[in-house]
Amino acid sequence: MTKRSPLILLLASHLFVSGVFSNSIITIENKCNNTIWPVIFSWRSQVSTSGFTLKTGEERAINAPSSWYGLISARTLCSNDSTGNFSCATGDCESGEIECPGTYKWSPVTYVIFRIDDGQINSYIISLEFGYNLPLTVVPSNPACISSGCMVDLNKTCPNDLKEFSRRGLVACKSACRQSASDENCCTNYFKYKQTCKPTPYVQNFDRACPSAYSYPFSGNNSTFTCTNSTDYVITFCPSSIPNTTSSSMAPLPQPKRKFIFVFFIL
Template structure:
């Protein structure tokens, strides 16, 4: 009689332990901050194979921060919309980064280029998070993505933290009604030619090479994607990190912040000059040079310790109890 009570006791113990000592799961957080001198409306688009986040768009006033907790293995992109307003009929729209929903929430729609994109795939290959900042669809805002904690050989900050709108060539520039430069198109968006868009006969890494336009983006923002196959210097990985996404981080001219990715002052090739990518046949003023990077360690290697799971001892105890229960059968 007593022997038959032992398995029941162990089952009760396991259920009680699981209730009192839950096994915690590492949960990533995104902390989105607006350091611009104006309101930014972040937009969020989840990949097709994952559930959308609870919010897909919202307003961030100057200096405001919002934290979002995505589900495990979430993937998608974030961007900032600017110069947004509602018309008399209540339709919401933005001059840059508009997602076409007619509302503050993007509801499954992506950004109309040009827009600076922060892209993520959490808990991907080998349990790592993959992330990047992309100018493939053009540029509208400085964006910095900084891992908080986490570990990995390539777990460091990335972004495009230079204001490119003022230096954008006229054939790429998007202007407001007041004539202000508010965004900078990619060459693909501006000209629609396959050698810039990496499609058609240029749809492979061997055939689609950097153009003088993408090289100008790359010199200004050496850690950001400048064209579709710019993977080697533009994809970053972390394990068990949270992420701070900052619009308009504080500028500096410190060279040390680039952590070796931009060695010394470089001169951006004039747009239209012959380069490895060929002659674009355009003539415009160049972007700012590659010495414009950001200091205060913002683009430095992340040296923080990774987050750890708690209640590991409880998990081991429960596993041991289950094993013992099997011995009584």
């Protein structure tokens, strides 16, 4: 683990005592017809759990500390095999257990990525960059902030060559980049620029259904939302509707910020 200098530790202690740090409570709700297994993966700071079971109608609150940077997703169709190894049809973190410690393997699921208290603001994004498995909404507690979501069942409109199946049938819709990893689909090498990276029909399928979600690097600047510190959030999987929102001072981040966020998606 990287050592922290005494100066950094002293500064961190001062900020904590002075109350500059601000955490958020993130509540995860399951309104799906089946049990889900949420994943909470952290790049910076840590939360109390990295994975758990959530039956239909249940919810669980997670304390996201100041400076937390991480993602939340949901695994589906999970079970233990005869040896006790735990695995899931979608979103499996390959840990062999309900918790997801260690590194994270990207898979075709619906992600929510958070930065808590980053420059005195919170930001979040719903990402379909790798694919989709469940509809969800993100609702901030601050009434001045904007709720967002991807509520359409993209599995129903998924092109045949992007469909992901398990023994129980269709379970997810992969992104074109996840499927083929070509430069054109992944916006790499020659296609890494806005002038050359154009939305493919696959990307357009995601964009039309969930315009506020991030699906490829240059799909616009309306998929990243910010809010003030100390805002709590409710993430609902399989919601019935998106609550009314206000057009407020919380606006999508400008395009340069969006480019930066794409960089940390591929860590």
